[in-house]
Amino acid sequence: MNAKTFLALLARDAHVARRNFLPLLLQTLLQPMLLVFVLGRVLTSSGMMPLAYKSMLLPGIIALSMLLAGIQAVAMPLIAEFQFTKEIEDRLLAPIEIEWVAIEKVLSGMIQALLAGLVVLPAAWLMVGKGVALQLGHPIEFLAVTLLVALLSSAVGLSLGCSIGQTQIGLMFSLVLAPMIFFGCTYYPWSALASFPVLRRVVLANPIVYASEGLRASLVPQFPHLPTLAIFGALICFDLFFLLFGLNRFRRKAVS
Numbered sequence: 001m002n003a004k005t006f007l008a009l010l011a012r013d014a015h016v017a018r019r020n021f022l023p024l025l026l027q028t029l030l031q032p033m034l035l036v037f038v039l040g041r042v043l044t045s046s047g048m049m050p051l052a053y054k055s056m057l058l059p060g061i062i063a064l065s066m067l068l069a070g071i072q073a074v075a076m077p078l079i080a081e082f083q084f085t086k087e088i089e090d091r092l093l094a095p096i097e098i099e100w101v102a103i104e105k106v107l108s109g110m111i112q113a114l115l116a117g118l119v120v121l122p123a124a125w126l127m128v129g130k131g132v133a134l135q136l137g138h139p140i141e142f143l144a145v146t147l148l149v150a151l152l153s154s155a156v157g158l159s160l161g162c163s164i165g166q167t168q169i170g171l172m173f174s175l176v177l178a179p180m181i182f183f184g185c186t187y188y189p190w191s192a193l194a195s196f197p198v199l200r201r202v203v204l205a206n207p208i209v210y211a212s213e214g215l216r217a218s219l220v221p222q223f224p225h226l227p228t229l230a231i232f233g234a235l236i237c238f239d240l241f242f243l244l245f246g247l248n249r250f251r252r253k254a255v256s
Contacts, residue, residue, distance in 0.1 A: 005096045006104055013108040017073075024112070027072065032065045032120050033127060039187065040128040054128045056223050058121075059215035060186035063149060065120040067208060070113030070153025071160065071177070074105050078161030079169065082253055102158060102250040106243065109154025110147075117146055134219045141228070142218040148235040149211040155239055156207070158246030162253050184208025189216060191224035207238040 017024060040057050043049040081088035091101050125132055136142060164172050183203045185192075190213055193200040203209050210231050217225040225231075 002096050006100055009091060009096075009101065009104045010108060013104070014111075017108075017112060024069075027069075029065075029119065029123060031068070032061045032124060035064075035187075036061055036124045036127050040124070044128075052133075055133045055220050056189060056216070057187060058124055058128065058132060058134065059219045060188075060212045061124055062117050062120055062219075063184075063208065063211040063215050064181060064186045066113040066117045066146070066149050067153040067156070067181075067211060068177075069116035070109040070150060071157040073112040074109035074154045074157030075161035075164070075172075076169075078105065078158070078250075079164060079166055082162070083166045088254070098251050098254050099247050101254075102247050105161075106151070106154040106158055106246075109157050110150040113150040113153045114146065117150075133222070135221060136219065137221070138218055142215075144232070145211075145214040145218050145235070148232070148239060149214065151239045152207055152211060152235060152242065155242035155246055159242050159249060162246060162249035180206055180208050185212040185216075189213070189224050190226055204234075207234070207242075210234040210238065 036057070039049070040054045040061075044051050044054055078088070081091075088101075125134070160172055160176070183199070184206050185203070186208065190200070190203070190209060193203065210226070213226040214231040214235060216223060217228055217231060
C-alpha cells in the first residue's frame with residue numbers, strides 16, 4: 001500500500017467534510033435530538049414514562065446517531081460517485097490497490113461516526129435534563145464498543161453504497177434501515193421483548209441490537225442488557241462480514 005496516497009485520499013475526504021460541516025452537523029443532530037426531546041424529556045416530564053427511561057434511552061440514541069452518520073458518510077457518496085459524478089474513477093487511478101480505496105472510505109466513515117457520538121452524547125445529556133445516571137466505570141470497554149460500532153456503521157455503508165442504485169435510496173431508508181432501527185433495541189432494551197419470544201430471537205440477526213446493547217452495557221450497566229461477551233462476539237462477526245462483503249462488492253463495481 002502507498003501510505004502517502006492513502007493519507008492524501010483521507011485528507012481530501014476530511015476537507016470535503018469540513019466544507020460541509022454545518023449540513024453534516026444538522027444531519028447528525030436533528031433526528032436524535034428530536035427523539036431525545038420527545039421521548040426523554042416530554043414523556044418523562046409528563047409522567048407518561050419513568051425518569052429512569054432517560055438513562056436507558058441515551059445509549060440507544062448514541063448508537064443510532066453513530067450508525068446513521070457512518071452509513072450516510074460512506075453509502076451516499078459511493079452511490080453518487082459510482083453512478084452520477086463518476087468521481088470514483090479518479091480515485092481508482094491512484095497508485096494504490098482497489099481495496100485500499102474502499103478501506104479509506106470505511107476509515108473516513110468511522111471517524112465521522114465517532115465524531116457524531118462525541119457530539120450527540122453531551123448534547124443529548126443536556127437536553128434530557130436532570131435524572132440521567134450514566135456511568136463510565138469501564139472506559140476501555142466503552143472505547144472498544146464505540147470503535148466496533150463505528151466500524152459497523154461504515155462497513156454497512158460500504159455494503160449498501162456498492163449494492164443499491166441511485167433510484168433505490170428511498171427504499172434503502174424505508175425498507176432496510178427503518179426496520180433495523182425500530183427493531184434494533186435503540187429505544188428499549190432487548191429484555192423488553194420477553195413477551196414476544198419469536199421476535200426476541202429474530203432481532204438477534206440485527207447488528208444494531210448489539211450496538212445499542214453494547215453502549216447500554218458500558219454506560220448504564222444497571223439496566224438489563226445482553227452479556228458482554230455476546231455483544232463483542234456479535235459486533236466483531238458483523239464487522240468482518242459487512243467489511244468483507246463490502247470490499248467484494250466494491251471490487252466488482254470498480255472493475256466492471
